[in-house]
Amino acid sequence: MKTAERPNDETVIAEEDCKPPAKRPRRKAALKSEERIAEMTEVDDDVKKSPAKRSRRKKGGALKREESTAEEAGSSNLVMHDDGKKRHVGDSAPIPLDAMVNVMEFLPPRSLFNIALTCKSLRTMVTTKMVVQSALIHGGNAKRTMEELHELMSNHSIHVPSPLRLLRLANGKRCEFCFTSGTNHVRPGLGVFACWECVVSGTNNRWNSYNRHKRSSSIKLTKAWKTSWSRYSRKPIYRTILSFPRVASNGYSSNHYFWSEPRSDASGERIGPIVTWGDVDDLCGYYDDLKAAAAAREVAAAAAASNVDSATAFNAAADVAASASASNAAATENEEEEDEEEEEEEAPPSLTNGKWIEYYLTKNRNAPPKENYIEFNETFTSTVAIAERIHEEREELKKSKRDDKKQTKVAKVEKMLDDLKALIDEPFRERAIKTHGKEKYLRHGTSTSQCMSLETPFIGSLLQPYINSPSKMTKKAMREIAEKINVALALIEQLLQMDFLSDDVIFEAAAKTYIRECFPNVEALYACESSYPGNVNRMDDSFLALVQSDRFLGALCYLQRNDLSPILLVTEPSASLAEASKYLDEASLKTLANKAWNKKRSTSLFALRDSEDDTWAAEAFAAGHEFFSAAMAKIDSYGTWLEAEDKLDQEDSRKAVLNEMVKSWYFTDFMKEEDFDKVWEWVATSIVPRLSR
Secondary structure, eight states, X not given: OOOOOOOOHHHHHHHHHHSOOOOOOOOHHHHHHHHHHHHHTTSOSSSOOOOOOOOOBOTTSOBOOOOHHHHHHHHTTEEEOTTSOEEETTSOOOOOHHHHHHHXXXXXXXXXXXXXXXXXXXXXXXXXXXXXHHHHHHOTHHHHHHHHHHHHHTTTOBOOOOHHHHHHHHHOOBOTTTSXXXXXXXXTTTOSOOOHHHHHTOOTTOOOTTOSSSOOSOOSSEEEEETTSHHHHHOTHHHHHHTSTTSOOEEXXXXXXXXXSOEEOXXXXXXXXXXXXXXXXXXXXXXXXXXXXXXXXXXXXXXXXXXXXXXXXXXXXHHHHHHHHHHHHHHHHTSSOOSOOOOOOOOOOOSSSSHHHHHHHHHHSOOOOGGGGHHHHHHHHHHHHHHHHHHHHHHHHHHHHHHHHHHHHHHHHHHHHHHHXXXXXXXXXXXXXXXXXXHHHXXXXXXXXXXXXXXXXXHHHHHHHHHHOGGGOOHHHHHHHHHHHHHHHHHHHTGGGOTTSOSSSHHHHHHHHHHHHHOSSHHHHTOOEEOSSSEXXXXXXHHHHHHXXXXXXXXXXXXXXXXXXXXXXXXXXXXXXXXXXXXXXXXXXXXXXXXXXTTSGGGSHHHHHHXXXXXXXXXXXXHHHHHHHHHHHHHHHHHHHHHHHTSSSSHHHHHHHHHHHHHSTTHHXXXXXXXXXXXXXXXXXXXXXXXXX
């Protein structure tokens, strides 16, 4: 069978490589994009169209059809401006630099600092007036900085900060010398942004910002000038120097802390006080030199006045005429040289009114002229009143917002409680949801304090998260809380039935009688007492836990602060002993009964909560009778001893001493002490003098 001849595979591959790739059918989206690009290239040179937005596809892949009018309108809104940037015709033009000054005057210090870092043009627009007004009006640490600087600037005692340095000081957060410690405002008395460590110690070999290549010769920024030095008392001129306004120092005890040496910041600007620690002695030496020169001039003038004669006067006149003619000739020769002027010798400064200090600071320390301080001081003075008014308005607005917020919160909580009240069973619906503290919250409350509290503490514990945040309350949560409250109130109502106490047992019968006197009805359980949170009753979470564990006697004892001591005085044998008491009055008997009831440690509130049942009450009842009987016997024996030993003449005095001893802390030691003489020593030194007063 013949087969068809197949060409060689290598020949086939070569022929396929030589063929051009087959053209794929173009998609509609690509064709449409090419048409739009062709249209955009045909626009004029002055107006250029923006590229049309690519049409969004539908789910099936088809393109959304858009109207050609919308495309033309969108593409014709883009215009090429002279600055080479494309902008839409409807866009706003950039703000001119001249108008930025008006904008910058209303910015807070941080925004003004950010805008100053934008470019040099905006940086040069920052002025001292702009910075001072911004800091004072917007308040905070920037305002405190301006206040500290004004105190120094009004005395002309520091170098005048430039507007940019003033802006840096208003926004400072860290020490400008160590760059690590946080600082809120400029250091008082220095006018620099320095931390306390750099001012007094300069620890950790900190770098000084004025010199980045070598360390400062004085690490500490300040240095103490002590008034206890002998030169201070020897030369009174030091007092004049230290009290001069332009001499800045911080006085503490007998020391004056001065700027240690002249400093500059990283930009080369002079900072800090003008007068340094070394200038104090230099000023004193300068004063001594001026004083010596003045004395020499006086001596020379006196000698010249006494020795002058007519010949000397004639010669002096001739010399004056010759010198005048010579000066006129020199002035004539130098008329063409206008730049050369003769310097007149300045008169020495006065030593009486401090002008010599001004002269020294100007000539030797390059102190800024007082005119340079005017802009800062005038701006500060004129802006303070405006800043205070704005601050008051701002505080009033904040207070108004806080009050509105508190009123809104109270309204939400009251609505929530009204809705909850409708779900609680009668007849104690009103009593269970009774609140207090709303007026106090509206007057003095903060955003974190609770707007109101419930008089029943265990209900308040259930509702506290929702009172703090009423929006968290849901219908489901409200129904659950209402169910818990209804169950708890139903258990509480069963307390006063007292079926759990038997009339056949002496203790239980006496306890039932006493408790019914304390709580004649259920309303008495809700009786409030004054406490730190406000008027609240005793039904808190611990009380509810006792009720839920069927410890009804313990719950009622908890409401009475676990004190059932009065039942001792109405049951035997303590009742007979109390009635037959010869020395103790009614108040002392109650105190003694309380001591007897608390003789067992199990009667404390903590032991009550931790115990498993209420058997402790019967044990405390029996132990109380035993202690009461022993105490009455001991008191009668001691009263008889006092009468036999004739320690106190009158019977009333003996009664007063024994009543006072029962109420004192010494009574426990009295019950243990067998020697009455030792007891008398304590009574004679402690109780008798107090009663005699």
